[in-house]
Amino acid sequence: MTPSDLRTTLATLAPLGLTARRLAALWGYKSEVSIRQMKSGRQRIPPDKARWLRSLEKWLEKHPP
Numbered sequence: 001m002t003p004s005d006l007r008t009t010l011a012t013l014a015p016l017g018l019t020a021r022r023l024a025a026l027w028g029y030k031s032e033v034s035i036r037q038m039k040s041g042r043q044r045i046p047p048d049k050a051r052w053l054r055s056l057e058k059w060l061e062k063h064p065p
Contacts, residue, residue: 001050003041009053010039015065018056 001009010018020035027049029035037043 001045001047001053003039003045006045006050006053007039009057012057013053013060016056016060 010020010023020032020039024030024032024035027035034043038045
């Protein structure tokens with residue numbers, strides 16, 4: 001997942017309340033700094049977390065709010 005993909009995915013998931021801060025909490029980070037770094041390309045997006053986000057995005061496509 002590229003930083004651009006992450007930004008797009010988070011925008012898609014925003015109606016579910018999945019903000020950078022919420023994502024950081026779900027993933028066990030102390031703050032949203034790591035998520036912001038991933039969005040900007042300064043930190044690698046872990047493959048397992050990218051898969052999780054993509055599966056959540058696919059679920060949302062099938063079950064819109």
